[in-house]
Amino acid sequence: MILFSFTLGACSLFSEKENSDYVARVNTHYLEFDELNQHISKDLSEQDSTIAAKTYIQNWATDKLLLDRAKLNLPEEKQIDFRELAKKYEEQLFKKAYKDALIERELKDVIDSSDVDEYYKNNKSNFKLNEELVQLRYLQLDKKMKALKDIKRQFQRFNPEDMLSLQEKSLEFKSLSLNDSIWVRYSEVVKEFKESKGLQLDKTELFKSGYFIEIENENDLYYIFIKSILKRNEEAPIGYIRPTIEQILLNRKKINIAKKIEKEITKDATKNNEFEVY
Numbered sequence: 001m002i003l004f005s006f007t008l009g010a011c012s013l014f015s016e017k018e019n020s021d022y023v024a025r026v027n028t029h030y031l032e033f034d035e036l037n038q039h040i041s042k043d044l045s046e047q048d049s050t051i052a053a054k055t056y057i058q059n060w061a062t063d064k065l066l067l068d069r070a071k072l073n074l075p076e077e078k079q080i081d082f083r084e085l086a087k088k089y090e091e092q093l094f095k096k097a098y099k100d101a102l103i104e105r106e107l108k109d110v111i112d113s114s115d116v117d118e119y120y121k122n123n124k125s126n127f128k129l130n131e132e133l134v135q136l137r138y139l140q141l142d143k144k145m146k147a148l149k150d151i152k153r154q155f156q157r158f159n160p161e162d163m164l165s166l167q168e169k170s171l172e173f174k175s176l177s178l179n180d181s182i183w184v185r186y187s188e189v190v191k192e193f194k195e196s197k198g199l200q201l202d203k204t205e206l207f208k209s210g211y212f213i214e215i216e217n218e219n220d221l222y223y224i225f226i227k228s229i230l231k232r233n234e235e236a237p238i239g240y241i242r243p244t245i246e247q248i249l250l251n252r253k254k255i256n257i258a259k260k261i262e263k264e265i266t267k268d269a270t271k272n273n274e275f276e277v278y
Helices: 033-038 046-073 076-106 113-126 148-157 160-168 186-197 238-271
Strands: 022-026 029-032 133-142 175-177 211-216 220-230
Touching: 022 033, 022 046, 029 033, 029 046, 033 046, 076 238, 113 238, 133 148, 133 186, 148 160, 148 220
Parallel strands: none
Antiparallel strands: 022 029, 133 175, 133 220, 211 220
């Protein structure tokens, strides 16, 4: 790592505290070489490092000068308010960090599936979709591939034996997605087919449950089967909303644990004569 040494126009500023450990001073503030070097990338050339160091020094000086001018010119009552706010903020940081550590120690990150199901059952009317969802499967295959009729029949019928047969042939296909139990955003489906496959899907066709679509271009065939659709303002399916519910239940657990911790802290402090009311 290159150590930076500069001949500054204000060398006399180091008169009282001149020291090789420092690279710059603004009033009573000193910038150490170690701090400077921590902000300069090791991958830079010597010339670029020098430029970066000078820029950092200038920004550091400006920051310290603004701070000193503020302390000099702001009314004392305003400065007292700011110091009180800073003290309260520091206290909040300490308390939050400590409380979070206690919560994490007691918290089980895994939310029971039954709890999710129960919450969804009681609140599903509150979960309305703000976009269309679709369940689908698709295949992309070479037009010259053998047994296209058999593949098409298996893809459309899609019983357990058909699904297994198609999965076994997966390496022969250019791309595929056979898991049609997952709800995906309609907008994401359209974007994916357009960007990765150059296909512009027709919403009137894509938004029909139980609908088979066959598209071909110069080299490839695309088989798409729309299993189910959900429109805006319909109730969100639990499979789609599950992560949201899990986060809600997790946050609820954290709140309950936090309340428990606060009660226990006060109880223990009273028991140990650390807290008393006169």
